[in-house]
Amino acid sequence: MPPTTPRRPTGHTPLLTVTGDSLVAADFRPRTRRRPPGPYRRLLSVPGARAFTAGNLIARLPMGMFSVSAVVMIAGTRGSYALAGAVTATGLAATALVAPWTARLVDRHGQARVALPATLVAALGSLALLLCVRYGAPDWTLFAAYAATATTPNTGGMARARWAHLLKGDAGLLHTANSFEQAADELCFMLGPVLAAFLSATFFPEAGTLVGVVLLVTGMLLFTAQRATEPPARPRPRAKAPFRAPGIPPLLAVCLAMGGVFGAMEVVTIAFADANGHRTAAGVVLALQAAGSCAAGLLYGALKPAGAAEDRLPWCVAAMAALLTLPLLAASLTGSLPLLAVTLLVAGMATAPAMVTTMTLVQRRTPEGRLNEGMTLAVTGLLGGIACGSAAGGWTVEHLSATAGYGVPLAAAAAALLLTLRPATGDRA
Numbered sequence: 001m002p003p004t005t006p007r008r009p010t011g012h013t014p015l016l017t018v019t020g021d022s023l024v025a026a027d028f029r030p031r032t033r034r035r036p037p038g039p040y041r042r043l044l045s046v047p048g049a050r051a052f053t054a055g056n057l058i059a060r061l062p063m064g065m066f067s068v069s070a071v072v073m074i075a076g077t078r079g080s081y082a083l084a085g086a087v088t089a090t091g092l093a094a095t096a097l098v099a100p101w102t103a104r105l106v107d108r109h110g111q112a113r114v115a116l117p118a119t120l121v122a123a124l125g126s127l128a129l130l131l132c133v134r135y136g137a138p139d140w141t142l143f144a145a146y147a148a149t150a151t152t153p154n155t156g157g158m159a160r161a162r163w164a165h166l167l168k169g170d171a172g173l174l175h176t177a178n179s180f181e182q183a184a185d186e187l188c189f190m191l192g193p194v195l196a197a198f199l200s201a202t203f204f205p206e207a208g209t210l211v212g213v214v215l216l217v218t219g220m221l222l223f224t225a226q227r228a229t230e231p232p233a234r235p236r237p238r239a240k241a242p243f244r245a246p247g248i249p250p251l252l253a254v255c256l257a258m259g260g261v262f263g264a265m266e267v268v269t270i271a272f273a274d275a276n277g278h279r280t281a282a283g284v285v286l287a288l289q290a291a292g293s294c295a296a297g298l299l300y301g302a303l304k305p306a307g308a309a310e311d312r313l314p315w316c317v318a319a320m321a322a323l324l325t326l327p328l329l330a331a332s333l334t335g336s337l338p339l340l341a342v343t344l345l346v347a348g349m350a351t352a353p354a355m356v357t358t359m360t361l362v363q364r365r366t367p368e369g370r371l372n373e374g375m376t377l378a379v380t381g382l383l384g385g386i387a388c389g390s391a392a393g394g395w396t397v398e399h400l401s402a403t404a405g406y407g408v409p410l411a412a413a414a415a416a417l418l419l420t421l422r423p424a425t426g427d428r429a
Helices: 039-044 049-064 066-078 081-109 111-134 139-151 155-166 171-202 207-224 248-275 279-302 309-323 325-333 337-348 351-365 371-399 407-420
Strands: 015-019 022-026
Touching: 039 049, 039 171, 039 279, 049 066, 049 155, 049 171, 049 207, 066 081, 066 111, 066 139, 066 171, 066 207, 081 111, 081 139, 081 371, 111 139, 111 155, 111 207, 155 171, 155 207, 155 351, 155 371, 171 207, 171 279, 171 351, 248 279, 248 309, 248 337, 248 351, 248 371, 248 407, 279 337, 279 351, 309 325, 309 337, 309 351, 309 407, 325 337, 325 407, 337 351, 351 371, 371 407
Parallel strands: none
Antiparallel strands: 015 022
16 A cells, blocks of 8 residues: 555644554654652642741741840840840740740640730730830830740741641651751741841831731731641640650750750850951851751752661761861861851751751650640750850850850750760650
8 A cells, every 4th residue: 555645743633644554653742751849849739838838937037036126126225235135035034934835735726726816915025025115114114025925836836737747657758848847947047137137227126026026927827827737636635745755855955955056156156256346247157057057958858868867866966066166166277257157157057957857856756746845845945055055155255265155066066966875765767
């Protein structure tokens, strides 16, 4: 049979022709290779994930704004950094006491029923502080108003609780979610102080606090409105308190030591920049450390670490301790602020893997139905460590030198490493 005249393809219609006794079909459609979606795309493709993540990030950003805004606002109007520091320290202490109770109520009655009213109380406390500063109220009113902000819910803990609820049985994707949340923490604490300082310096001293309140309430309204992804409430949890759960106390001790790293690093870096005549550059230098941790957190979440989390934690903390020698060497050998900034960027890259692994273990060892409380206890440990690290770093700077101060975060990291080497009971995964 003679070959027929081939038809021209139209659109995506295959070309058909006959050769000899065979019918041949040729498909000229473009060939595209479909790559499997990356881990973060898969994570944010979970139904409802993008909506609650957007609200949570908006509500979380002010966490890095309020303390800086309070210091700028109080010191700028009252002329006393000592008063400003005492007020913020009081708020930190109140948060350490109140936050676990707020988290317990969230677990028992649900995020929407507890977190939103608690946020409104905290917002009123911030507005009260603003008005007291603005209209020259007595100093004691500043302490009372700022203490009221301790009811602010642990927004990062609530987001992690939602991921744990949505991703049950998918350990790999839950690891990505924990890494994403750690990177989000670093991003918010990197951008928050910069935004607060900019608003307060550009407009008026109270601008940072005012914008922070608006962001907090707006974000929490959006977050709590996503009821489909909210973990179920446990009105009468049968499990024991997280603090008494096997393996949790050692992890809280590790959080306390790692908080010492963060608190000391902030105070010492500000003092070192001031000693070099560049106090205003301290925020940028600290932001580089947070940027390194944020980038490392995202990369760590895209990988699939081998071995159990209990086995990885000592290695992660050891890497953090090893890299923290770099700022000490840069400060003592060169005294160069730009070189110090580079070493802090590198040292920050070891922070996120250690924090992600620690929070993963806290999640696994926290009894069912009390996850918000367990995560908040870990954050409370970090806050306590930040307070102790700030005090130790400040004492070292004042009595020795800013250069010697970089030994404090290194010592805190070494203490965290020793704590991770102690055998602890808990689930392995």
